[in-house]
Amino acid sequence: MDQMMLMMVVGGATFLISMILVFAFAGGNGMSRQARRRLEEIGAGQKVAAAAKPKSQNSARRRAESSGSKLIDALVNRLVPNPDLLRSRLAKTGFKITIFRYSAFTLMTMVVLFLTCYFVYSLSILLSLPVAFAGGLFLPHAIVGFLGKRRINKFMKTFPEAIELMCRGLRAGLPISEAIITVGNDSPDPVGKEFRGIADAMRVGQSIEDGLWDVAKRIDLPDFKFLIIAISIQRETGGNLAETLAGLANTLRKRRQIKLKIKAMSSEARASAWIIGSLPFVMFFLLWLANDGYVMKLIEDPRGAYMIGAGLTLIATGVGIMAKMVRFEI
Structure with a gap:
């Protein structure tokens, strides 16, 4: 019976992973090519259709983010609680990650974790299922959050320089549209990539604000958003936009200097937290090297598993509290 169950679980997991890979990479790419052709047709259309370009382009992009099948697309959008919020988080990463591929990766992570817990660590099904479910939801969410935060930090590092470049263009007599094109061509990614996208949108008839x-x-x-509001007000009422943007760039630069100063002042406390937090693991490793039999009793005894779980929970709680204490919003 155990062997039959093993074969059924392995076979089902293999089939599930294979189908996920096929739909995620084969079907999704086919729809992406179709959407790209549609966008090219819209871009090459007449000027009469230029006003409808933003709506058509967004619709085509949304279709490109779905799977190759309408049934699968409806299933994914029904299972995901808030597709628009998830789509926004995926867009922050800078990679072309569709909702379906994210869901596929989540399912694959759950399957791999379940097989690892059940067959490698010999945990029961009742324990393996919640561990796989929680890990499958947390790991992709954490990875996407890390990629998005890293890209936002890179954006903020070069954003003040991009605003100053725009100010110099405005003072030289360039219109705001040409200043945006200059920023897109001369600024490093991700700032340059985003402004190049704005320039491409303007070429096909979309307004600067949109x-x-x-x-x-x-x-x-x-x-x-403050940059957008400043540009919108200047285009409607007039005024010295260069001075406003120069003040924004100066504010952003001073804010970054304050953040770096706080980081330097709290570096000693953070180093102490790392040392204290790593001491239990270092001592466990040293004791294992000195006398592995003495340490293995903690792992082999069922009571030791509860003690290890309680200790890891307390360490994680302390690390979370200390991380909140050294995090400031400026």
Whole structure:
């Protein structure tokens, strides 16, 4: 009976992973090519259709983010609680990660964790299932959050320089549209990539404000929204936009200096936290090297598993509290 169950679980997991890979990479790419051809047709259309370009482009992009099958697309959008929020988080990473591929990776992670817990660590099904479910939801979410935060930090590092480059262009007599094109060509990614996208949108008939708000939805930064508001007010009422943007760039640079100063002042406390937090693991490793039989009693005894779990929970709680204490919003 155990052997039959083993064969059924392994066979089902293999089939599930194979189908996920096929739909995620084969079907998704086919739809992406179709969507790209549709976008090219829209871009090459007449000027009469230029006003409808943003809506058609967003619709085509949304279709490109779905799977190759309408049934699978409806299933994914029904299972995901908030597809728009997830789509926004995926866009922050800078990679072309569709909702379906994210869901496929989540399912694959759950299957791998379940097989690892059940067959490698010989845990029961009742324990393996919740561990696999929790890990499958947490790991992709944490990876996407890390990639998005890293890209936002890179964006903020070069964003003040991009604003100053825009200011120099405005003072030289360039219109705001040409200043945006200059920023896209001369700034490093991800700032340059986002501004090049705005320039491409303007070439096909989209307004500057709409292109900027599309970027604001992806990166979700208050400073970038302030830039959009300043440009919108200047285009409607006039005024010295260069001075306003110069003040914004100066504010962003001073804010970054304060963050670096706080990081330097709290470096000693963070180093102490790392040392204290790593001491239990270092001591466990040293004791294992000195006398492995003495240490293995803690692992082999069922009571030791509860003690290890309680200790890891307390360490994780302490690390989380200390991380909150040294995190400041400026």
